Structure formats: C-alpha cells, structure tokens
Amino acid sequence: MAQNTPMMKQYLEIKAQHQDAFLFFRLGDFYEMFFDDAVKAAQELEITLTGRGQGEDRIPMCGVPYHSAEQYMTRLIEKGYKIALCEQVEDPKHAKGVVKREVVKLLTPGTMMNGNIIKEKENNYLVALTVFEDDCYGLARTDLTTGECAVTLIIDDIEEVIQDIASSGAKELVVSSSIKEPLIKQIEKKCSVTLSYEEESELVKEYEHLVADLQSEKLITSFSRLLQYLIRTQKRSLGHLQQVTFYQNDSFMKMDTHTKRNLELTESLRDKKKAGSLLSIVDQTVTAMGGRLVKNWIERPLINKKTIEERLVLVTAFLDSYFEREELRDELRQVYDVERLAGRIAYGSVNARELVQLKRSLQKVPLLKSFIEKIAPQYVERWFKNEDQIEQLIDLLEQSLVDDPPISVTDGGMIRPGYHEELDSYRDASLNGKKWIAELEQREKLETGVKSLKVGFNKVFGYYIEVTRANLHLLPEGRYERKQTLSNAERFITPELKEKEALILNAEEKMESLEYDLFVIVREEAKQYLEHIQTLAHAISEIDVLAGFATVSEKRHYVRPLFSDDRKIEIVDGRHPVVETVIEKGQYVANDVHMHTGREMLLITGPNMAGKSTYMRQLALLAVMAQIGCYVPATVAKLPIFDQVFTRIGAADDLASGQSTFMVEMLETRYALTKATEKSLILLDEIGRGTSTYDGMALAQAIIEYIHDTVRAKTLFSTHYHELTQLDETLVDLKNVHVSAVEENGSVVFLHKVVDGQADRSYGIYVAELAELPTEVTKRAEELLTEFEQSTPTAVTISSSVTEDVKPQQLSLFFEEHEPTATVKESTVHTTIAKQEEKVIKKLIKKDVLNMTPIEALQFINELQRSLKE
C-alpha cells in the first residue's frame, strides 16, 4: 500500500505533529502536500490536484515548485493558515534509505518576516493571551519584523482584552489549550485572528535580560508563552527582540473598536482604506518607521498632559523651523526601514544590498543630528546617544561591502577589494586568466588570419575558440581540438586554454565561497549593533512623525490646542480634518463648540444632511488629534483631556455576529453608559431611531437624563425627535443647538452652521428628492406629512429659528385638535396656549402637596389659575 512506503511513513509521522498546518514536504525541487492538505491547498491556491497510487489507495497530492513556493505560502498565510516547512536535512547522495527530513520553520500569520502580509507602514503583531486564576488577563505582543515586545495586565474586563487584541490589529493569537471555549468564541467574533496554542513554560534563560524591567511574575509568565511560541516556530536566533515594555491601557485615551471605526481613525468606513481616514491626514511621514509609529499613536492617544505637551513643544519647534524641517525630511526620505533591517540581520536573512542600504541610512545620522541641533537642541541627547557605535558599524560595512552589491549572497560580487587578501588573490587569478583569454583571441586572429574568430564561454563546455565553417580551411593542422559542431561554425579548445580555464574557474569557485563566508562574518558582526540600530530607529520614527505633524499643521492652518483644567471646551471655528479636505476649497463651514457648566450636553437637531454627524465627529477628532500631540483644525481650541471617547454614529450593522442593528445600537449605548466617566466624551447619533417612535423617543430621553444626572460626561446627542428639545427646560446642563438651513425658492439650502436653539424640521422628503426617489413617492410623502402633522399627537415642535411658515402644530393637552384648515395664525395661538398649560402642569407635578398648609394650597391654586388666564 502506498501509505506504507518509508517516505510516506516519514510524512505521516511529521504531519501528526503539525495537524493545524499545511505540511510543505520537500521532495527534490518541489514541496508536496498529501491527503486533506492537498485537497484544501489545491482549492485555495487553484493548483492541480493529482494523486499517488491507484484505486482506493490513491493518495490526493499537489505540489508547488521550490523556486516559486514563497508566493504560494504567502497566499495561504494571508488567508489565515499556517505552514510547516519540511526540508531535506541531509544530502540525498549520502542518505541511507529515506532522506532525513525535518520541519525547519513554522510559518504563521503573526510570525511572517516578509511577503505581502507585511505592510510597510503597519506593524504585524503576534499576541499571546494568558488567563490567570483570579480573572486577570496577561497580554503579550511582539512584532517579529521589528523586535518590539510589550506586555500588559487587564483585571476582570474581557471587553478590554478583546479591544486590546483588536486594536493591535493582530492576525494571530497564542493561547493555552485549556482556555475556556466561550472566551475564545467571544474573541473570534470580534477579532479575525488565527489561533495557536502554547502551554505555560519557564522563561528561557537566554532571554532573561528582556524582562529585566518587568515587575510582576504574571507579566513574565505572559511574555514567556509568547517567547516559547516564537522559539518553537522560528527555530532560529531571536537576537533582535527588544526589552519588553510594560504598558497600561489606562495611560491612553480609551476607545472601543466601534468608536475607532466610526471616527474613521485609521481607515474609512466605506472601503476600509487609509484614504479618507484621520491617519491619511496626519500621517505625513516619509519613512516606513514613522508611518508605523503615527498609526500606533492614533490608536492610543495620550492622557498625560505632560507627555502631550512635550510632543506639542516639538511640533512647535518643527513648525518654527521651516527650512531645516524640509531639508531634514528630504534626508529622511532616503532613510531605509532600518528597524526591519535589524530584524533581518538577527534572522540572518539580510543580504549585502540591504546592508549597504543600512549603511547609507546610518551615514545620514550626523546630518540629521545637525538639523535637530538647530530645531530642538534639547532633544539631541535623547535621540542621538549612540553615535560611536553607529560610526563603528558604518566603518565595518563601508570597508567590507562594495557600493552596489547584488541581491544574491551566493554569487559573489559583494566584498570590497582590499578587504581580504586571499579573496583578492583569487580575484587577481581570475582577472589575469580572463585577460590572458582576451589576449589569446587577438593572438589567434593574427596568426590564423581569421578576423571573425572569437573566444567564448558556456557552462557545459567552458571556454572555446569559435571559427565559422567558411574559415575552417585557414586553421593550422593539429593545433586545435574539435569540441562542438554548430550549423555554421565549429568550436575548438587547446590544452593551454583548458589550463587557464581551470585556473579561472577554480579561482571563481573559491572566490564565491570565500565571499559568502566573509559576508556571513560581516552579517554576524552587525548583530552586535542591533540594539543601537533599534534605538536610532525609534528616534528617526519620532522625528519623522513630529515633523509630519508640523507639516500638516502648517499646510492646513491648524492651531496648537490648549488643555483646560476646568474641563471647559472652547473651540472656535473648528473643522472636520478629513471632510474639509474632500469638499470644494473654501466651502467648509467652520463651527464653534462651547461646552461648560449649563451646557455640558448639546442636543443637536437639524435637517437631514445638514452636518450633524460631521459636527459630532469633528469634536472627537479634534480631541484625538490634540491628545496625540498634533495641532488641530480650528482657530482656538481649548479642551479638557478626555479619558475615553464613546460613539454611536451611523449604522453599524453587525450581522456577522448575529445581532440586529438596533441590538448593536443598544449594546454600544450600554457600553458608553456603564464605562464613561465625567472625563469622557460621548457622541450619540439618533439613538432610538431603530425602533418604534415611542420606544425610540422614550429610550432617547431616558438615556439623555441618565447621562445628564449620573454619568456627567460631555455629550453630543443628535436627534430627529424634535420633542426632546424641550428637555432643556428641565435638565440644567443640556442645551439645544441646531444645524441651520434656509428655504429659498422651494429648495433647502444647508448652511452647515451650528447655532444655539432647536431646529424645526428634518427636510427628509427634500433629501429624498435630492436622491431622486420617484416623484410619485415624494409627492405622496408630502401629502402624508401634511396629514401627519395635522393629526399626530407626537408631532410636537416648539419654535422655529428657520422657517416660520412651515411650522407644524403644537398639540394642546386641553384643547380639541385643530381643524386641518386652521391658519398659521390660529396654530401659533394654540402653540402659545399649549406652552402655558405645560408650565402649569409642570409646576403642579413638582409641588410637594403633602407638605403644604391649606392656605398655601389655596394660594398655589390661585397662582396657577392666574397663569392660565394670562
């Protein structure tokens, strides 16, 4: 049976240890897959499924050529699969029986070092989760391409754990196999990660220095799991792993994944691309390292005023030095991704060309330093502290490698002449031999008189003398030995030529292998400088991000934010950083936001399409920008530091997780109501619209009241329930604002200006007309609207700052419904009366009757009567 062949036995034994991965089994020039692996891989990679053996014993099989295997592997990894790479680990020529094979590496989404999955300006994090007995969760993460390592502990908050994993963008999560199923299900629902398993283990001694800064055993245990997984899968040096840093989510402004998505921080809602996001505006970086850092900063705005101010001071310094900044950025453009190059050095996968790129980047350091000396002298120490070591590394690379080496490390041409004597002597031998051959051609031409005679070389026959058939008669007898016959020429060799050829080839072979050995020595030596390269990479990325902030702030006329301790918001002429760039120049209408005692919550009304959501998002984005240390789009921006931002904006259908739109809306609202503090910012957009009018309105009001009385967070609440605008009479810290619009010649003009007071209409039908709904529909809607306005008791609108003539009716609690034909004047009278009645009712309700004397009661009734008569 085919399965019983020794090779198949070997395959099955290895496969048994790698059940969760495709086993790429090396057979000669191919990686082969068998059984289910083959069926699935053929499907996923669209390659032909073949088979070994006959009939029932036929084993499904497919394969990819060794030379182009990488693209196939990358495709599988991108789809979230894992691959166990099984190589022949002994020379088939010396093998007794089946060639020895071993899995030399596990390729997984979180441990890839190259390929499409690695985005230049994005980290590729691998996260390990450890659940401790006391509901404490340890999270450790690393980006293997850069060596960054970080850990945190989260106490009893699964939501935060999930958000931490999601916000890192991790594609792979390492857990213990004993982890509880419901928790894994919850994580899988919210984060698209590939799961891998690694059990608890002691910290490997060799890496103890990495955790020197960690204070708790739990943190070390959490990191150990991650490290153990790396060791098991990578099977090679991890010398570039950096000191593990401890971070606390409480040190950053917290935003759940919905909020980040709603605010379009790093990708747009529509197509999930960077374009259209806040990141696309503030990321003006010119290096890949800077690009990754600015993304991390946006994901985690700061809450420590001192650190924010430090960044702002630097942005100001970069702003004040236009010429130095621009020159500095020009230099930075030529700096390669030295952080990832460091990773490749540690891995031993760096080539000579990349080392030369590293050298060129390092050579920029003195110039970069001189710019920083002018722009922010106080930071020179911090950013350029390891110049001597950088200098040494430059020397090493300069002396050893030529200026333009090839990508291949096995074909020679990498080492600089003069670096190694033996290599130089081989080079001379080869060069002299080649010179002799070139001279031979001239000599032979002269002696034979055959002008077209030439000396050539090919891999099969080596050097030869070629003479065309027409000239063969001119050659002297016995001097040449015939080697190859072509259609119109003959090729010859001579003993002398063969002798030189042996010399040249021998020298070249030795040269190549010596070059490779020398290159490996240089690469190993470069490993000693990893830490210094990484320190420099950090400095370069910070400089790049901050200089970028200055560039965008200057270009778009941003202002430095000020942080108020009294928690007041005062924004004058604020703009939405993204919307202002996509609409026609000069068309963006800047808006103020004033929030303080008496107006801690703003209830925003206004027509559809007026700009309510834009106004709300604008405030949150300004807060995020300020807290990452960037200037903001406004003329004055005084803000408190927000600990958390919550949003419920737009439709966030989460059908994939089996929840209805309304349920998602309620879940997000619950999250905001339970987690927010008075230092938070809450944005709620049309809460309640996903259910019946009464339910929706009741919920909206209850939520507003709860935030107003209990949570006390700064809140923007937009609504089309105009009835809610009356709440400003009872809730002292709530104010109505509206986005204004005017009607001109039958069409509505959106002014996009936010002003105090409430709006009167939603102009939904007008927007429907703009969307070119069939005229029959919009006409009928207008008729129905008129009917509803005249008959529905819920159509309550108090006043209009925009269009007096279209004001719907306020219904009286005591009067009969007015006639449909009632004039505007009549209805205005009704409105006034209704208001008066309401005041009376409110007074009546508030009165504590049980504690009144009869006289007081009589006086009170008298007072009420008087108000009604008025």
Ligand SMILES: Nc1ncnc2c1ncn2[C@@H]1O[C@H](COP(=O)(O)OP(=O)(O)OP(=O)(O)O)[C@@H](O)[C@H]1O
């Ligand atoms: N301040 C502004 N200046 C200029 N244009 C604006 C401004 N605010 C919004 N807009 C434009 O108006 C469009 C609609 O804005 P937005 O989605 O905020 O409206 P909305 O009031 O929330 O609408 P709806 O109630 O229908 O959800 C935006 O896409 C933008 O083009």
